[in-house]
Amino acid sequence: MTDKKIWFITGAGRGMGTDFVRAALAAGHAVVATGRNPDAVARAVGASDDLLVVKLDVTRLADAEAAVSAAVERFGRIDVLVNNAANFQAGYFEELTPEQVERQLATSLIGPMNVTRAVLPVMRGQRSGHIVSISSTAGLAGFEFCTAYSASKFGMEGWMQALEVEVAPFGIHTTVVNPGFFRTELLTPESTVYAEATIADYAERTAAQQAFWKSQNGKQGGDPVKLAAALIAIMSEAQPPRRFLAGADAVATAEQVVPDLQAQIDAYRELSSSLAFDDGSAASGS
Numbered sequence: 385m386t387d388k389k390i391w392f393i394t395g396a397g398r399g400m401g402t403d404f405v406r407a408a409l410a411a412g413h414a415v416v417a418t419g420r421n422p423d424a425v426a427r428a429v430g431a432s433d434d435l436l437v438v439k440l441d442v443t444r445l446a447d448a449e450a451a452v453s454a455a456v457e458r459f460g461r462i463d464v465l466v467n468n469a470a471n472f473q474a475g476y477f478e479e480l481t482p483e484q485v486e487r488q489l490a491t492s493l494i495g496p497m498n499v500t501r502a503v504l505p506v507m508r509g510q511r512s513g514h515i516v517s518i519s520s521t522a523g524l525a526g527f528e529f530c531t532a533y534s535a536s537k538f539g540m541e542g543w544m545q546a547l548e549v550e551v552a553p554f555g556i557h558t559t560v561v562n563p564g565f566f567r568t569e570l571l572t573p574e575s576t577v578y579a580e581a582t583i584a585d586y587a588e589r590t591a592a593q594q595a596f597w598k599s600q601n602g603k604q605g606g607d608p609v610k611l612a613a614a615l616i617a618i619m620s621e622a623q624p625p626r627r628f629l630a631g632a633d634a635v636a637t638a639e640q641v642v643p644d645l646q647a648q649i650d651a652y653r654e655l656s657s658s659l660a661f662d663d664g665s666a667a668s669g670s
Contacts, residue, residue: 395469475579
C-alpha cells in the first residue's frame with residue numbers, strides 16, 4: 385500500500401465525491417469528507433476512524449477556512465485536495481439569467497478557488513501536497529446548451545494551469561481531471577437547473593436539449609467507481625500527471641480538439657505572424 389495520506393474532498397455527499405471518499409478510505413488513507421449538508425455526507429460515506437465529516441459550502445470562503453482548520457486539527461496536515469463539488473446550470477446563453485450564470489461560476493470556479501486558497505498555506509508549510517480539480521470535457525470544448533458550465537470549466541482549466549507554475553516550487557503538484565459522461569448524480573434535479581424557455585427562436589432546440597439531458601440521467605457509460613480507483617492510482621505516482629482524461633469519450637474529445645486547433649493555427653499562420661512592428665519603427669507608433 386502507498387503511504388497514508390490525508391485527503392480533503394469537496395462535494396462528498398453524493399455522486400462522484402462519495403466514490404472518491406470510499407476509494408481513498410479503502411486504500412488506507414484518511415479522508416476529510418465535506419459537503420453543504422454534513423448529515424447527508426455522513427449517511428453517504430459511512431463511518432471510519434480515518435474519516436472526518438465537515439460542513440462546507442464551497443461558495444463561502446469562511447466555510448472553507450473553518451473546514452481546513454478542522455482537518456488540520458484532526459489529522460495535522462492535508463496531502464490531497466480534490467475540488468469536486470459542482471452543479472449544472474443548463475441552457476442557451478440568452479435564456480440563462482445573469483443570476484444562473486453567477487451561481488454556476490460561484491460553485492464550479494470560485495468555489496474551488498475558495499477551498500484551494502484555504503488549503504494552500506497548509507501545503508506550503510508542508511512543502512508538499514497535491515491539488516486535484518475535477519473539470520469536464522466541457523473544459524476542453526464548448527458544447528451547445530452548456531455555455532455557463534463550459535465557462536466555469538474553461539476558467540478552472542486556465543486557473544489550474546497558471547497555479548501549477550506558482551506552487552511547483554513548494555513541492556505542490558496539480559492535476560486537472562477531465563471526465564467524460566459518467567453515471568453520477570449531476571443530471572438529477574438536485575444538481576441540474578434548466579433555464580426557463582423564454583425566447584421563441586430557441587424554443588424547439590431548448591425542448592430537444594432538455595429532453596436529451598433528462599434522458600441521459602442514469603444512462604451515462606462511465607463508471608465513477610472505476611474513476612475513483614484511477615484517481616487513487618495516479619495520486620500514488622511520484623510525478624503525477626498534470627491532466628488526466630477520464631473515459632474513452634474524453635480521450636476522443638481531446639483528440640478532436642488538438643487537430644481543430646492546429647487547423648486554425650495553420651489557416652492564418654502568415655497573417656497571424658505578420659503583426660509585429662516593422663524593424664526600426666517606434667513602438668509608440670509616432
